[in-house]
Amino acid sequence: EVQLVESGGGLVKPGGSLRLSCAASGFTFSSYSMNWVRQAPGKGLEWVSSISSSSSYIYYADSVKGRFTISRDNAKNSLYLQMNSLRAEDTAVYYCAREGGSSSLLDWGQGTLVTVSS
């Protein structure tokens, strides 16, 4: 059974930093691209970033480019999102998701809440 478990969310002040983690199990982590997707309270889904299986290809949404950094450790079956210069509009539940063909998101974690507020 595929499991994706996010952690690292919490309350942070504007301008602060936070590092999210996603622990993966139940599949060969090193064979799949992974994504972060967020959802602001009461709003829709917003893609944040993706990373290929070997970290060769990394992409970001314009809204986070230059502030967020995605990375992975295939030896630890883990995905990360380093978030710097956080803003109030970054407040959201952050999901990690396993990617299938044509960028379909096959499996999702339960999410971790990030709140940016003074």
Add this chain to the structure above:
Amino acid sequence: SYVLTQPPSVSVAPGKTARITCGGNNIGSKSVHWYQQKPGQAPVLVIYYDSDRPSGIPERFSGSNSGNTATLTISRVEAGDEADYYCQVWDSSSERVFGGGTKLTVL
């Protein structure tokens, strides 16, 4: 960047057919994926590659894609189908793009 347009809400009576559209410029040339999200839960993939169903998704869920519109069709709608539905594509700029979401209400 590429934009996907969904109706904010769709209502349907139990046992009837619900159709949720997803509009985009020449979306028929892209692969469209659909997700179901119930309150307080993570999204679940219900349709991929326009019309394929992951294992465990009922046959009542189907999809089509042509021209400028992709459609998620839910036949014989049940109360448990009430949820938010999102379409998603991969754009040539390597972005993953979501529609704004449609709230399906079962009357």
